[in-house]
Amino acid sequence: MVVDAVIWDFNGTLIDDVDLVVRSVNVQLAKRGLPRLTVERYRDLFGFPVADYYRRIGLDPDAEPMSELSAEFFEAYAPGLPSCPLRDGVLDALAAFRDAGVRQFVLSAMEERLLSATIEHLGIGRFFVAVCGLSHLEGDSKVERGRELLAGFAIRPESAILIGDTDHDAEVASALGLSTVLIARGHQSEARLRAYGRYTVVRSFREFGSTLSATEFQARVEQGSSEPAASSPNVKWAEARISASSKMVATLNARHGHTGREVRCNEQYAGIREWAELPTRAQQLRDPKAKQFRECVLSARTVGGQCLVCFRGRFIRRGYPHGAESIGPPCRQQAAAGRYNKEGEPVLYLCDTEDGVKREFGVQKKRGRLFCQRFSIPISALRIADFRGGDPNSMTSQVFSIAEDCGVQGRGPDSYTFSQTVAEIVRQARFDGMVIPGVRGDRERHYCNVVIFDPWRDERWRSWVERSAASL
Secondary structure (H helix, E strand, C coil): CCCCEEEECCECCCECCHHHHHHHHHHHHHHCCCCCCCHHHHHHHCCCCHHHHHHHHCCCCCCCCHHHHHHHHHHHHHHHHHHCCECCCHHHHHHHHHHCCCEEEEEEEEEHHHHHHHHHHHCCHHHCCEEEEECCCCCCCCHHHHHHHHHHCCCCHHHEEEEECCHHHHHHHHHHCCEEEEECCCCCCHHHHHHHCCCEEECCHHHHCCCCCHHHHHHHHHHCCCCCCCCCCCCCHHHHHHHHHHHHHHHHHHHHHHHCCCCCCCHHHHHHHHHHHCCCHHHHHHCHHHHHHHHHHHCCCECCCCEEEEEEEEEECCCCCCCHHHCCCCCHHHCCCECCECCCCCEEEEECCHHHHHHHHHCCCCCCEEEEEEEEEEHHHCCEEECCCCCCCCHHHHHHHHHHHCCCCCCCCCCCHHHHHHHHHHHHCCCCEEEEECCCCCCCCCCEEEEEECCCHHHHHHHHECCCCEEC
């Protein structure tokens, strides 16, 4: 069995909304003079169908239509939903599956428009191929919607798992022919989950560890155990992370091997991913990881030699480039934000080979002819950090791996905020530029990207132009 698809429940699995649910249902109970619920009592009583759960807590869906009870609940629940956080460890798990090339989906009993809006608000929409909810607020069975999901995206049940937090998720998975992993302390208690049947139950995402891979889930699901797979009760899930980590390393090495750069997926890598997910540059610069990376940058070697020959490309729709300016760096007023620069802060992006230019521009679907300008940069006048060929375990290799994934759909953070933070730290270390591995090479041909900061200082870039641009 090879796991190639993961289907996530939402409420109580990805998002921690249990306290909000209890507060909201207590509003309903108070209106009717019924006893309030505690979180513990709620977890012991909640289940599907929701109508049966309502009866258990004293509400009467026979006397009051489910549509009205549901609307009343959501009137109290919906305003607090945007403030609910993700469950601890969710981002690590989502990133691990993404990095392993596993497709991810959401299947929820929540109304679909509200579900989609909440997922986008949480900033995790980029991880999912599709988000599937119900067409109403009544929270009934997800089985039929699950069948539509499997059929619509050609998901093979024997190669997929469902991750949820209730016995209903296990029922849905069974009806769809999927394996199941249940996360305790969502909307049902651990005792209820373990009493329900023979499938994997864990107490939290953190138990899986920050290096959890899809293969590790597969191994645990196949064992069908709700206890850690170990010969001694003192052996924890963390000990199984060694094999999971090695499998994830193989996945990442295969993914980055064509660039000549290998990156190890370990706890440090997972921590850097969390750093990269911080929403603002200010938060990223204040994070302890920024200080650690700054220390790495300060000890980085510099590019040696007398001259660094580089190349820069540009598509020209008609005719030929009009002088070096047409291929040179944009002026400050025209500089758009890029991977390693903020808006209004021009940098000079280059490759160390013409082949690298072709590979970089090969992914851009633009019309016209590709021209290439050659630059000869005097190394003696500049201090350029050399980040090529780093140790796969080093923080520097891992940071630039994630920075190069920024803005790439399905691979890294949606924006360039983190990669721009990385460049700012390199600048603060008084480097004039940096050399980093290119990401579109192959096993036979590697290349590097060269980033020169502040190329307009004294208009120095003009003196580096070696010859007229040529068509590639």
